[in-house]
Amino acid sequence: MGTLRFSKRSAQTGEQPISYYMQQGVENPRLISLAAGLVDPESLPADEVREVVAELLANPATAQTALQYGTTQGYAPLRAKIHRHLLAQDGLKPSEVGYNSDDIVVTTGSQQLLYTLGEALLDPGDIVITEAPSYFVYHGVLNSLGIRTLSVPMDHEGMCTDALEVVLARLEEAGELPRVKLIYTIDYYQNPTGLTLSLHRRRQMLELARRYSKAGRILILEDAAYRELRFSGDDLPSIKSFDRANEHVILAMTFSKPLSPGLKTGYAVLPRDLVGPLLRFKGNHDFGSSNFNQHILDRLMETGAYDRHAERLRGVYRAKRDTLLAALAEEFPEARSSMRWTRPDGGLYVWLSCPPEVATGPGSRFMEAAMREGVLYVPGVFCYVKEGAPSPPTPLPGGEGGNAPNCEARLCFGVASHDDLREAVRRLGAAARETLRGEKIAMRGFAGCKV
Amino acid sequence: MGTLRFSKRSAQTGEQPISYYMQQGVENPRLISLAAGLVDPESLPADEVREVVAELLANPATAQTALQYGTTQGYAPLRAKIHRHLLAQDGLKPSEVGYNSDDIVVTTGSQQLLYTLGEALLDPGDIVITEAPSYFVYHGVLNSLGIRTLSVPMDHEGMCTDALEVVLARLEEAGELPRVKLIYTIDYYQNPTGLTLSLHRRRQMLELARRYSKAGRILILEDAAYRELRFSGDDLPSIKSFDRANEHVILAMTFSKPLSPGLKTGYAVLPRDLVGPLLRFKGNHDFGSSNFNQHILDRLMETGAYDRHAERLRGVYRAKRDTLLAALAEEFPEARSSMRWTRPDGGLYVWLSCPPEVATGPGSRFMEAAMREGVLYVPGVFCYVKEGAPSPPTPLPGGEGGNAPNCEARLCFGVASHDDLREAVRRLGAAARETLRGEKIAMRGFAGCKV
Known part of the structure; x- marks a missing residue:
C-alpha cells in the first residue's frame, strides 16, 4: 500500500510528554491525580x-442565530461584553x-489563540x-x-525582568534582536508555579519590549488565563492596561x-494590525469557534450569572x-523537611x-514511589524548555539557565x-520517605533571581 | 513602536475572496444572498x-462530564455511535x-480536519x-x-477519473509522483456544483490511488459533508467502503x-497510522473540540433525534x-436561453x-447588475484553483485545464x-437581460469530459 509520508513539521510535532501520565490517571482510578490541569467538577455551572x-432555544430568533454559522472573529455582542468586562477588571x-x-x-x-498567533507571527528560527x-x-x-525558545528564571515576583533585560541585551549584541518577536508570560498565578508577576515588573516588561523594539516590534503575550481565579492578595492591573x-x-x-472548559472558548485582545492576519489563519482552521457556545456565554455575561459563578x-x-497548603505543612514540617512550595493567591497550581537529591522526573525513584503510593503530579522538568529544542536556550546570567532542575513538581488542586x-x-x-530512606535531606529554598 | 513582523506563511495566507461578498450581504439586508453556504434557518433543531x-445538565454526573475538559480525539461514546452510523450508511x-x-x-x-490533515501530511511543494x-x-x-494544487475537470458523473489517470501518469513521467500525497473529492452533491461521483468512478479513483502509490501512499480525502442531505437518486456507497x-x-x-453549524463539530475516519500524527497537531490547536457540544451530539444520536432531524x-x-429549479426553468426557458444548471440530488448547491459572453466574476457587468438588482451568488471563478498559486495547474488533456471559466455561478438554496x-x-x-441587452445568446452546455 506504500508508506505513509508525513510533513517535515510532523517530525517535530511530538506527543505532549504529559500524555503518558494522563493515561495512567485514566487507567488506574485508584490514583489521585494532581497532574491534570482540570477544574473542580462539583462547581461546574450546570x-x-x-x-x-x-431561554436561547425557546425563542426562534435567538435559536436560529445560535445554531447557525457565526463569524470567524466571534459573536459581536459577546465581544462587546468581553470588552466591558476587561475594562472593569x-x-x-x-x-x-x-x-x-x-x-x-x-x-x-486560549490554546487556539496561542497556536494561530504562532502561525501568523513566527518563522522557524525566530525567538x-x-x-x-x-x-x-x-x-x-x-x-x-x-521556534527557538529562550527562558528567563522566575522568583517570587514572577519572571525576573532584570534577567530578561540581560537576555535582550545579549541578543542585541549577537545581532539576533531581529529574530525576537514575542515575550510570553503567564502573569497571574502562573501555570505551573502559581507565582504572579509583580506590579513593578509588569511595567518593566512593557518598557523592555518597547525599548528593544528596534528591529521590529516585540510583542508581549500576556496569558491571563487564571486572573479571574484570584482568592487572596491584590488584584494587579494587566500589562495590557499599561499598553495604552x-x-x-x-x-x-x-x-x-x-x-467551564467544556465550552472551550477563549478570547484575546490584539494590537489592531494583528487582527486581520490572525483571523486569516483562524478562518482556515474553522471560520469561527462554536457559535452556540458563544451565544451561551453571551447570555451568561448578560444575566450576571458569569460574574456570580466566578465569584x-x-x-x-x-x-x-x-x-x-495545610496538608503540605503538616506532612513536611519546615523544621524537619526541606520540601518547599509556593503559596498562590489564585489559580490552580502549587509548585x-x-x-536536590529527590529527583522528580520520569523514571525517578520518587516518581515511581509516588505512582506505587497512588498519586500523580507533573514532573517539574516537563515545564522547562527542553534541551535539544530547535536551539538550546541561551545560558542565563547567574541563574540555572537551560539546566532544568529535576526536583520540582506541579500540584494541581483544582x-x-x-x-x-x-x-x-x-x-x-x-513516597518521599521511601525515596530518601533516612538520608539527610539538605535544605533548599526556592531559587531566587541572582542577576 | 516598530513594525509588526509577520511570518512568511502569513504572506501566502490570504483573505478568502468570498469575504467581500459576504460583507455585502451583511451590510445590505435588501440583498438576497445565494452566496453564503449557510443552512436553512427555520429547520434548526432548537x-x-x-x-x-x-437532560444532560439535570444529572450531576453527566453535567460534570459535559462541562469539563474532554479528550483531543473526541468523546469515546460519540465516536462509537459515529462508527455505527457510518456502517449503517x-x-x-x-x-x-x-x-x-x-x-x-x-x-x-470538518474544516479543522482539512487543516490539520494538511499540517500532518503536506510540505510546501507537495501536490x-x-x-x-x-x-x-x-x-x-x-x-x-x-501546496501545488492540480485540478481535474468534472462532468455529470463528478471528477473525470480518466483525466485523473492522465494527470497521474504525466506526473509519474515527470518524476513528480513522490510529491503527490492527496486526491481531494467532494463526492456527494459537491460544493460548488451539486454533482455526485458515480459508482464506477468511486472504484476507479481508489484503484488509481492504489496503483500510483509507488513512491509512497496516495490518500483520497473523501469530503462527504453533504451525504446525509440526499433527497433524490440512489444512495451511493462511500469510497471509504471500498477501502476495506x-x-x-x-x-x-x-x-x-x-x-446544526452552530455546534461546529465534524469528524473523520483516518487510516490508523495517520491518527496519532494528526492528533498531535490537533492537541497543539486545542487539545479537543468543545466537549459540551460532543455530549449534545452523543445524546441526539442516542435518542434517534439526530436521524429524525436529518430526515x-x-x-x-x-x-x-x-x-x-422551477424558478430557473421559468426564468430561463431552454428554447430561448442558453443558461444551463445542474440538478443536484442532495446538498445545498446548484451550479x-x-x-460564455456572460462573465460572472468580480467586476463583471453581470455581477454588477445582479448586485444592483439585489442578488448575490458566488462567482464560479472563485471555485477554480487560482493561476499564480504556488504552482500553476498542469494543463489537462482536452479540457479547459487551468483556464478557469468565468461564466459560472454557485447558487446556494439552503x-x-x-x-x-x-x-x-x-x-x-x-441582471442577465441587462447584461446581454439584445445580444444573441450563444448556446453552451455544461462542459463534459473530453479525454
Missing part, C-alpha cells in the same frame, strides 16, 4: 448553562484604552522568550513551529477556568488551596521544590476533593 | 438541542470495514489533486501551506449540514431545490453556467426562503 440554553474607561471590541477575537480555548518554568503545552507548539496605544501586548484569556469559584479554589488532596499529600510524603 | 441539554457490518471508533477523530467542523471546480475555502488552506483495509481513504463528515431536513432541502429563491432568480434574470 444550572446556569441549562437555564440560558432553555482594570478599572478603566473605554477612552483610557487603545482597543475596542473590534480588536477582540474569540477562539477555541520567543518565556519564563522558566512555564506552560509546557505551549513549548510543544513552539517546538512544532521550529494597543501596540505591544496581546492579552489572552479564557472562559475555561472561571466558568463562587474563587471561594471553592481558595478552600482547596488552603487544604493543600513543590524537593531537596480537581481533587478536599479528602483526596489530603490523601494525595500523605502519599507524596510516603 | 427543540431537540434544548431537550437534550436539559454503507450497509456494512463492523467486520466488513478496517476501521473502528479508535480511527475516528472529532474536529471543530494535491482536486476537482475543477472545487471548494474554494480548501484551496485557500492549501495555498497557505504552499483502511489504508487509502480519509472520510471527512460533519454535523454542521445535517444538524426532516432532506424534505426541507428537496422542496427548496425544487423551487429553485449555473451562463453563455438559506433563502421559497419566496426569496423565486425573487432571487427573477433578479438574476433581470
Whole structure:
C-alpha cells in the first residue's frame, strides 16, 4: 500500500510528554491525580448553562442565530461584553484604552489563540522568550513551529525582568534582536508555579519590549488565563492596561477556568494590525469557534450569572488551596523537611521544590514511589524548555539557565476533593520517605533571581 | 513602536475572496444572498438541542462530564455511535470495514480536519489533486501551506477519473509522483456544483490511488459533508467502503449540514497510522473540540433525534431545490436561453453556467447588475484553483485545464426562503437581460469530459 509520508513539521510535532501520565490517571482510578490541569467538577455551572440554553432555544430568533454559522472573529455582542468586562477588571474607561471590541477575537480555548498567533507571527528560527518554568503545552507548539525558545528564571515576583533585560541585551549584541518577536508570560498565578508577576515588573516588561523594539516590534503575550481565579492578595492591573496605544501586548484569556472548559472558548485582545492576519489563519482552521457556545456565554455575561459563578469559584479554589497548603505543612514540617512550595493567591497550581537529591522526573525513584503510593503530579522538568529544542536556550546570567532542575513538581488542586488532596499529600510524603530512606535531606529554598 | 513582523506563511495566507461578498450581504439586508453556504434557518433543531441539554445538565454526573475538559480525539461514546452510523450508511457490518471508533477523530467542523490533515501530511511543494471546480475555502488552506494544487475537470458523473489517470501518469513521467500525497473529492452533491461521483468512478479513483502509490501512499480525502442531505437518486456507497483495509481513504463528515453549524463539530475516519500524527497537531490547536457540544451530539444520536432531524431536513432541502429549479426553468426557458444548471440530488448547491459572453466574476457587468438588482451568488471563478498559486495547474488533456471559466455561478438554496429563491432568480434574470441587452445568446452546455 506504500508508506505513509508525513510533513517535515510532523517530525517535530511530538506527543505532549504529559500524555503518558494522563493515561495512567485514566487507567488506574485508584490514583489521585494532581497532574491534570482540570477544574473542580462539583462547581461546574450546570444550572446556569441549562437555564440560558432553555431561554436561547425557546425563542426562534435567538435559536436560529445560535445554531447557525457565526463569524470567524466571534459573536459581536459577546465581544462587546468581553470588552466591558476587561475594562472593569482594570478599572478603566473605554477612552483610557487603545482597543475596542473590534480588536477582540474569540477562539477555541486560549490554546487556539496561542497556536494561530504562532502561525501568523513566527518563522522557524525566530525567538520567543518565556519564563522558566512555564506552560509546557505551549513549548510543544513552539517546538512544532521550529521556534527557538529562550527562558528567563522566575522568583517570587514572577519572571525576573532584570534577567530578561540581560537576555535582550545579549541578543542585541549577537545581532539576533531581529529574530525576537514575542515575550510570553503567564502573569497571574502562573501555570505551573502559581507565582504572579509583580506590579513593578509588569511595567518593566512593557518598557523592555518597547525599548528593544528596534528591529521590529516585540510583542508581549500576556496569558491571563487564571486572573479571574484570584482568592487572596491584590488584584494587579494587566500589562495590557499599561499598553495604552494597543501596540505591544496581546492579552489572552479564557472562559475555561472561571466558568467551564467544556465550552472551550477563549478570547484575546490584539494590537489592531494583528487582527486581520490572525483571523486569516483562524478562518482556515474553522471560520469561527462554536457559535452556540458563544451565544451561551453571551447570555451568561448578560444575566450576571458569569460574574456570580466566578465569584463562587474563587471561594471553592481558595478552600482547596488552603487544604493543600495545610496538608503540605503538616506532612513536611519546615523544621524537619526541606520540601518547599509556593503559596498562590489564585489559580490552580502549587509548585513543590524537593531537596536536590529527590529527583522528580520520569523514571525517578520518587516518581515511581509516588505512582506505587497512588498519586500523580507533573514532573517539574516537563515545564522547562527542553534541551535539544530547535536551539538550546541561551545560558542565563547567574541563574540555572537551560539546566532544568529535576526536583520540582506541579500540584494541581483544582480537581481533587478536599479528602483526596489530603490523601494525595500523605502519599507524596510516603513516597518521599521511601525515596530518601533516612538520608539527610539538605535544605533548599526556592531559587531566587541572582542577576 | 516598530513594525509588526509577520511570518512568511502569513504572506501566502490570504483573505478568502468570498469575504467581500459576504460583507455585502451583511451590510445590505435588501440583498438576497445565494452566496453564503449557510443552512436553512427555520429547520434548526432548537427543540431537540434544548431537550437534550436539559437532560444532560439535570444529572450531576453527566453535567460534570459535559462541562469539563474532554479528550483531543473526541468523546469515546460519540465516536462509537459515529462508527455505527457510518456502517449503517454503507450497509456494512463492523467486520466488513478496517476501521473502528479508535480511527475516528472529532474536529471543530470538518474544516479543522482539512487543516490539520494538511499540517500532518503536506510540505510546501507537495501536490494535491482536486476537482475543477472545487471548494474554494480548501484551496485557500492549501495555498497557505504552499501546496501545488492540480485540478481535474468534472462532468455529470463528478471528477473525470480518466483525466485523473492522465494527470497521474504525466506526473509519474515527470518524476513528480513522490510529491503527490492527496486526491481531494467532494463526492456527494459537491460544493460548488451539486454533482455526485458515480459508482464506477468511486472504484476507479481508489484503484488509481492504489496503483500510483509507488513512491509512497496516495490518500483520497473523501469530503462527504453533504451525504446525509440526499433527497433524490440512489444512495451511493462511500469510497471509504471500498477501502476495506483502511489504508487509502480519509472520510471527512460533519454535523454542521445535517444538524446544526452552530455546534461546529465534524469528524473523520483516518487510516490508523495517520491518527496519532494528526492528533498531535490537533492537541497543539486545542487539545479537543468543545466537549459540551460532543455530549449534545452523543445524546441526539442516542435518542434517534439526530436521524429524525436529518430526515426532516432532506424534505426541507428537496422542496427548496425544487423551487429553485422551477424558478430557473421559468426564468430561463431552454428554447430561448442558453443558461444551463445542474440538478443536484442532495446538498445545498446548484451550479449555473451562463453563455460564455456572460462573465460572472468580480467586476463583471453581470455581477454588477445582479448586485444592483439585489442578488448575490458566488462567482464560479472563485471555485477554480487560482493561476499564480504556488504552482500553476498542469494543463489537462482536452479540457479547459487551468483556464478557469468565468461564466459560472454557485447558487446556494439552503438559506433563502421559497419566496426569496423565486425573487432571487427573477433578479438574476433581470441582471442577465441587462447584461446581454439584445445580444444573441450563444448556446453552451455544461462542459463534459473530453479525454
